[in-house]
Amino acid sequence: METLLEKLEEECLCQICCTIFQEPKTLLCLHTFCLSCVNQLAERHRAEKVVPCPKCRREIPIPDDGTFNTAASSFLHNRLVELLAIKTSSDKNISCGNCKKVMLECSFCFDCSTIYCRPCLNAHAVLKADHKVRALKDFQTEDYQDFLQRPMLCSEKFHESQPLVFYCNHCQMCLCQLCVVVNQKMHSEHEIIPLNEAAEIRKVSFLSEIKNLEKKKKLLDEAVQEMDKLTSEIDENVDSAKTEVKEFSDLLIANIIQQRDASLAELEKVRDSRRVTAAERKIRLEKERDQINGALEFGKTLINGKATKDLLRESDIDKHFQHLLNDQRDTINETKLETYVKFLPGTETKFFGTETQELGKIVTHRFSNPSKSQLFHDAVEENQASLKVSGLSVVTKSSEIGRASCRERV
Ligand SMILES: [Zn+2]
Ligand SMILES: [Zn+2]
Ligand SMILES: [Zn+2]
Ligand SMILES: [Zn+2]
Ligand SMILES: [Zn+2]
Ligand SMILES: [Zn+2]
Secondary structure, eight states, rough: HHHHHHHHHHHTTTTTTTTSSEEEOOOOOEEEEEEEHHHHHHHTTTTTTEEOOOTTOOOOEOOOSSSSSTTOHHHHHHHHHHHHHHHHTTGGGOOOOOTOOOSSSEETTTTEEEEEEEHHHHHHHHTTSOOOOGGGGGOOOHHHHHHHHHHBBBBBBBBBSSSSSEEEETEEEEHHHHHHTTTTTTTTOEEEEEHHHHHHHHHHHHHHHHHHHHHHHHHHHHHHHHHHHHHHHHHHHHHHHHHHHHHHHHHHHHHHHHHHHHHHHHHHHHHHHHHHHHHHHHHHHHHHHHHHHHHHHHHHHHHHHHHHHHOHHHHHHHHHHHHHHHHHHHHHTTOOOOOOOOEEEEHHOOOGSSOOOOOOEEESSSSOOOGOOEEEEOTTTTTOOOOHHHHHEEEESSSSSOOOOEEEEE
8 A cells, every 4th residue: 555655646647648637548458548638549540440559559449439438437547546636635636425516625434435525524424423534634544545445336316325236247337226226127137246246256257367368478478588598599609600700710811821921931942942053053154164265265376376386286176175065065055944933823723623722832834734733642752851741742744745744842
């Protein structure tokens, strides 16, 4: 009761106009609003023939007369509004249960379950002196409870002081003593049972409906949980795939950098070894050229006739000249030094017919044709240190030289 009193104002607020309920009406979705508020809503949605509940969006059919005037009045909310008025000592919403006038300084009779204005209370005091009466402004917490739970009174004309004690199963309405006696004809064929009994029967079916709703709620809870689980599974899978992408690309990048450095080093090696060979051959060529220069000078001197005696040593000179000529031919042939070197990117070469992660290949002979190369495992025959590392050699075949093959180290 105390929590209800604390939240009373909130409970009495209409969500459409944001003020205290005026003639609260409960819609099919069990949400309550002022009568004028839902009627304005019905006016706006007349064409659609349904109004969306402002709280739950459920579509509520508009009654045939275009208004919610005949919709169920919220008995509970009416009482809460009265309770709020008593609690906030504002009597403007409280009318006398006897003369129906809105009056200040009302009191409540717990035995008659009726609010009386001062004049009516004076009359009541004469007839029912033993009834428990309290001024609304003096209400205690337990009085609010009694007020809220007081019996409902009949709304039929002239029955207003009669508590509702019966229920007609056929008409589905609550009746007072007078309804049963005076309107006897109306309900003569109908089953009339005590109101408490009707409430008990309703409670049983209500409980089973609640149970079914609870079951469905549990299923929905589980489905919501499952959705959360799936969502985090999506996150986990995406994150781990991202990690794998990063790790694998780091690996590829490291691999490529390693291959780049190895290729650059290999090219420097090719340069060094070829320059050494070239320098050696140049020295040999220059040495031979010098020897020939000497021989030429000697020959010219002889021809100029300054040493006739030496000219007559014909066979020695011929031998020497012949030696120089032959020697020269070998050294010149040797100068066909390989200068060719080229880089073939891995994307173009596709080594051994498969996509590889190879950066590429350095080709040191013009006629190497990677697409016609064969892989040999041949470390025994060739004994170089670099060959031991890889243990592989490539026999390259070029279309230009047909079946002839030359061997290249990789
Ligand atoms: Zn309202
Ligand atoms: Zn609703
Ligand atoms: Zn009165
Ligand atoms: Zn009384
Ligand atoms: Zn009836
Ligand atoms: Zn009645």
